[in-house]
Amino acid sequence: MIRTLRRLWNRTGGSFSGHRRESDLTEELDAHIQLLAEDNIRRGVPPDDALRHAKLQFGSVESAKESYRDQRGLPALDAIGQDLRYAFRWIRKNPGFAAIAILSLGIGIGANTAIFSLVNTVLLKPLAYQDPDRVFTIREVVFDSRGQRSVTPVNPVHAREWAKHCPSLEQVALMGASTANVIAGGEPASIPAVDVPHNFFALFGVEPILGRPFLPEEEKEGSNPVVILSESLWRSRFSADRSLIGRSILVDGQNHEVVGIVPGPLRLPYHGQTNARFEIFRPLVLAQEELSRIMGNFNYGAVLRVKRGVSAEQALAEINVVQARFPAQLGRKEDLKATLIPAHELFVGRARLGLWVLAAAVGAVLLIVCINLANLLLSRIASRSREAAIRTALGASRGRQFRMVLTESLMLAVCGGALGLLLASWSVQALVATTNLDIPRLEELRVDSNVLMFAFCITLLTGLVFGALPAWRLTRNDPQQALRAGSHTVTEGRHGLRVREGLISVEVALSAALLIVAALLTSSLTRLLQVDKGFDADRVLTVDIGLTGSLYAEAAHRENFFNRILPKIGSIPGVQASGVVTYLPTLGQIWNDPIYLEGAPRESRYPVDNRYASPGYFRTMNIAIRAGRAFEENDRGRGVAMLSARAAKLLWPTDPNPVGRSFMGEDDKLKTLVGIVAEVRAELHNEAPPTAYYPYWQRAPDVVSLVVRTTGDPQTAVGAIRATLRGEDAQLPIDTIRTMEEVVDRSVAQRRFQITLMAVFAASALLVASLGIYGVVSYSVARRRNEIGIRMALGAQRSQLLGLIVRQGMAPVLVGLAAGVAAGLMLSRAIRSLLFEVQPADPLTVAGVTGVLLAVGVSACLIPARRAAGTDAIAALRFE
Amino acid sequence: MSTKAEVWQGTLALMVLKTLNALGPQHGYGIARRVEQTSGDLLSINHGTLYPVLLKLEQEGAIASEWGVSENNRRAKFYGITKAGQKQLASEVNQWAQATEIVARFLALKGAKT
Numbered sequence: 005m006i007r008t009l010r011r012l013w014n015r016t017g018g019s020f021s022g023h024r025r026e027s028d029l030t031e032e033l034d035a036h037i038q039l040l041a042e043d044n045i046r047r048g049v050p051p052d053d054a055l056r057h058a059k060l061q062f063g064s065v066e067s068a069k070e071s072y073r074d075q076r077g078l079p080a081l082d083a084i085g086q087d088l089r090y091a092f093r094w095i096r097k098n099p100g101f102a103a104i105a106i107l108s109l110g111i112g113i114g115a116n117t118a119i120f121s122l123v124n125t126v127l128l129k130p131l132a133y134q135d136p137d138r139v140f141t142i143r144e145v146v147f148d149s150r151g152q153r154s155v156t157p158v159n160p161v162h163a164r165e166w167a168k169h170c171p172s173l174e175q176v177a178l179m180g181a182s183t184a185n186v187i188a189g190g191e192p193a194s195i196p197a198v199d200v201p202h203n204f205f206a207l208f209g210v211e212p213i214l215g216r217p218f219l220p221e222e223e224k225e226g227s228n229p230v231v232i233l234s235e236s237l238w239r240s241r242f243s244a245d246r247s248l249i250g251r252s253i254l255v256d257g258q259n260h261e262v263v264g265i266v267p268g269p270l271r272l273p274y275h276g277q278t279n280a281r282f283e284i285f286r287p288l289v290l291a292q293e294e295l296s297r298i299m300g301n302f303n304y305g306a307v308l309r310v311k312r313g314v315s316a317e318q319a320l321a322e323i324n325v326v327q328a329r330f331p332a333q334l335g336r337k338e339d340l341k342a343t344l345i346p347a348h349e350l351f352v353g354r355a356r357l358g359l360w361v362l363a364a365a366v367g368a369v370l371l372i373v374c375i376n377l378a379n380l381l382l383s384r385i386a387s388r389s390r391e392a393a394i395r396t397a398l399g400a401s402r403g404r405q406f407r408m409v410l411t412e413s414l415m416l417a418v419c420g421g422a423l424g425l426l427l428a429s430w431s432v433q434a435l436v437a438t439t440n441l442d443i444p445r446l447e448e449l450r451v452d453s454n455v456l457m458f459a460f461c462i463t464l465l466t467g468l469v470f471g472a473l474p475a476w477r478l479t480r481n482d483p484q485q486a487l488r489a490g491s492h493t494v495t496e497g498r499h500g501l502r503v504r505e506g507l508i509s510v511e512v513a514l515s516a517a518l519l520i521v522a523a524l525l526t527s528s529l530t531r532l533l534q535v536d537k538g539f540d541a542d543r544v545l546t547v548d549i550g551l552t553g554s555l556y557a558e559a560a561h562r563e564n565f566f567n568r569i570l571p572k573i574g575s576i577p578g579v580q581a582s583g584v585v586t587y588l589p590t591l592g593q594i595w596n597d598p599i600y601l602e603g604a605p606r607e608s609r610y611p612v613d614n615r616y617a618s619p620g621y622f623r624t625m626n627i628a629i630r631a632g633r634a635f636e637e638n639d640r641g642r643g644v645a646m647l648s649a650r651a652a653k654l655l656w657p658t659d660p661n662p663v664g665r666s667f668m669g670e671d672d673k674l675k676t677l678v679g680i681v682a683e684v685r686a687e688l689h690n691e692a693p694p695t696a697y698y699p700y701w702q703r704a705p706d707v708v709s710l711v712v713r714t715t716g717d718p719q720t721a722v723g724a725i726r727a728t729l730r731g732e733d734a735q736l737p738i739d740t741i742r743t744m745e746e747v748v749d750r751s752v753a754q755r756r757f758q759i760t761l762m763a764v765f766a767a768s769a770l771l772v773a774s775l776g777i778y779g780v781v782s783y784s785v786a787r788r789r790n791e792i793g794i795r796m797a798l799g800a801q802r803s804q805l806l807g808l809i810v811r812q813g814m815a816p817v818l819v820g821l822a823a824g825v826a827a828g829l830m831l832s833r834a835i836r837s838l839l840f841e842v843q844p845a846d847p848l849t850v851a852g853v854t855g856v857l858l859a860v861g862v863s864a865c866l867i868p869a870r871r872a873a874g875t876d877a878i879a880a881l882r883f884e
Numbered sequence: 885m886s887t888k889a890e891v892w893q894g895t896l897a898l899m900v901l902k903t904l905n906a907l908g909p910q911h912g913y914g915i916a917r918r919v920e921q922t923s924g925d926l927l928s929i930n931h932g933t934l935y936p937v938l939l940k941l942e943q944e945g946a947i948a949s950e951w952g953v954s955e956n957n958r959r960a961k962f963y964g965i966t967k968a969g970q971k972q973l974a975s976e977v978n979q980w981a982q983a984t985e986i987v988a989r990f991l992a993l994k995g996a997k998t
């Protein structure tokens with residue numbers, strides 16, 4: 005047994021022998037014959053005859069070698085080796101074709117691998133929590149008395165009751181996100197922070213690498229402030245100092261004792277914060293006042309972990325039972341429910357459709373590349389069928405020949421796959437290094453074993469797809485016929501052409517569908533960028549200011565800060581206007597609070613987006629004032645507000661100019677309406693929400709965006725703005741000062757990235773398909789040279805010939821076009837949610853795509869057609 | 885036909901092992917000559933068939949080869965028996981003795997009847 009295995013092993017090695025063993029064998033046998041000859045001489049044979057005798061005695065050297073070789077390796081392996089050698093030789097003899105094949109496969113496989121690594125990271129890879137499938141984000145669903153549904157963050161009282169009364173839940177934890185100013189090692193920085201209860205880390209299964217998690221008593225009001233840091237923050241700002249535990253650091257201007265270090269930064273399934281990487285954790289301290297408000301105060305993010313074996317529906321049913329009690333307790337008519345979102349879903353929900361569209365698109369491109377290569381190989385069958393026939397005649401079996409031809413295409417695919425993997429890992433690295441896309445989990449992107457496996461499988465699949473059909477057709481040829489006829493007249497026949505025309509139809513259909521989707525997405529982006537945002541981003545700079553330190557704990561201090569810096573910023577040379585606002589437009593931030601007429605019933609309270617602004621904000625952003633005026637400095641001390649036209653319509657549907665009337669604002673106090681302003685979009689792709697503006701001094705906010713309009717190049721004012729802020733407070737963390745255009749652009753960056761890729765894929769599909777059309781038509785023209793010659797001799801006009809060739813060449817294109825447009829329209833309906841102000845069946849897009857494909861198809865036909873029509877009839881006839 | 889070849893190859897392998905065991909490392913020609921001499925020149929082997937047998941024995945690990953210089957200063961490949969080869973030889977000698985004994989008994993039986 006061991007002997008057999010050992011022999012098998014050695015024979016496997018023998019299959020990979022090469023020239024050395026072969027020359028060893030020759031030398032050994034030569035030596036043998038020489039020794040034999042010398043013995044013969046010794047025995048008295050005449051020297052002239054000795055060698056001849058020796059050779060006779062030895063028998064056939066070649067046959068000895070042959071049986072030796074059979075023993076040396078494994079015949080099956082040897083055959084594969086032979087196939088590979090033939091394939092290599094064939095590729096070397098067709099370098100042009102091989103280069104095109106490898107390059108196009110490399111790009112196709114590379115793009116697929118890169119997109120797959122994106123899909124793998126963002127959609128498929130589980131989150132880095134323990135048993136992430138049992139972690140859900142919970143949000144509350146409020147149905148007001150009119151039955152209108154709104155989804156809100158979580159009320160802390162409710163969360164406490166769920167934990168108490170729902171047996172399916174293992175843990176529930178609230179989260180309150182903020183940013184914290186930390187001063188350590190140089191510049192002060194504002195860092196994403198989250199306040200969490202003591203069971204928070206246990207819920208996610210995150211163990212501190214140093215120190216301990218929070219204790220229940222640390223959640224009580226008045227207890228010593230403590231903080232837990234992420235490992236990355238600890239390493240980058242505290243040089244991984246292990247003695248930091250137990251020491252105090254300054255967070256928001258207050259001493260906090262560091263009690264633990266956890267791995268991270270952590271990404272949390274926190275609605276609206278999925279892109280934040282939290283680095284600072286503080287105990288969540290709930291004020292007594294907060295715990296007494298049963299309805300309202302929906303302000304916290306919340307996560308829960310269900311018990312093993314419990315379904316989400318079951319947990320939700322239990323929660324909804326608890327939820328129903330709260331409005332009932334207050335005797336209210338509202339209905340309260342909850343919704344559970346799987347943690348993973350919260351991260352990828354938005355990105356999923358877009359990524360699958362990209363994956364499908366890039367897959368289609370690779371399919372087109374395969375079809376084109378199959379077509380190219382098919383056109384080579386004519387020249388190879390003679391070779392195949394000779395092989396068959398010499399006794400090669402069909403299966404063996406099939407395998408041989410398939411080996412060629414697999415070899416091309418493997419070369420292409422290697423190139424593709426290289427391209428993919430470059431592009432993935434480049435993407436991670438340069439991107440500013442807010443694709444969730446993008447920083448985890450890398451080429452891992454899953455990606456390698458994918459690349460390997462797709463490479464083999466590619467080789468099979470484009471190689472199988474040509475290999476099958478080649479080995480199906482009748483060798484007798486092929487040998488009888490002269491090689492240049494051997495053609496694949498009418499049937500073969502039909503197959504290739506069918507392939508062209510598929511290529512064109514795929515390209516048409518891709519083009520339609522890409523065109524719809526592109527016009528969505530164009531329209532999105534042209535949409536009336538309600539403000540003018542030109543020459544406006546912006547920077548966020550966070551007044552979160554203990555210096556600014558009092559509203560008066562914050563107000564004073566703004567009172568002081570706004571005039572200073574305004575007097576910087578080159579600054580035309582400046583102001584502050586709580587949330588910049590287009591970033592998707594909305595803060596809803598009700599407005600209502602004094603004494604109005606609860607049903608007539610309207611939730612509107614509310615923003616606090618300085619008087620200069622509207623002038624800086626060029627927000628049109630439709631009626632009345634903007635805030636003024638002398639509004640201080642009076643209750644004033646501005647409304648967007650739409651918000652004013654809610655309160656006074658019939659009054660064309662309600663300026664001067666009064667209503668109840670977000671603080672339940674009477675406000676005089678001083679002005680009505682144009683609608684400003686909170687998100688680019690959504691209609692502007694009704695908005696109320698209050699002067700900043702009414703509720704001095706702790707986080708604002710400063711906006712500055714300059715007269716000239718905005719970049720020249722950046723230094724002066726920074727210096728002014730620094731001069732006011734040297735410890736204030738200052739972010740990068742950006743132009744408003746950059747901010748708007750960022751909000752469409754992901755869309756633009758997707759669309760750029762789609763456009764590239766669609767364009768390459770079109771290019772490859774046009775090459776395919778050209779290839780088939782020029783081949784069929786070459787095949788019919790004789791016939792064309794006869795037609796010309798019989799008096800056919802050049803234009804008639806052109807028409808004939810183009811008509812026949814376009815037939816499969818038209819079939820494919822019809823199928824592709826139908827498929828594209830179906831697809832575009834599926835991606836309706838990615839479109840903006842474009843109908844899925846936009847007639848202009850369909851017409852445009854059809855036009856482009858027809859034009860490309862006709863020109864691909866015309867080049868070979870003109871060549872054919874330009875030939876001399878005599879030459880064409882002599883060609884035979 | 886093929887079974888005959890098998891038997892013949894099997895015995896040739898045994899002869900090669902025995903020769904190498906008795907005489908130490910030999911080149912291919914030397915082995916062929918010794919085998920012929922030992923058989924009292926009754927056996928004439930086709931030298932060409934020797935090499936596949938040597939290869940098989942080497943792949944099985946029964947013999948090992950090394951390039952060396954022959955008695956008349958020619959580069960030649962020398963084969964020597966290995967430990968595993970000696971074991972294999974011993975067991976094959978046993979088997980062979982058994983087989984011949986059985987055959988001999990049958991032949992004796994045949995002779996008694998006629």
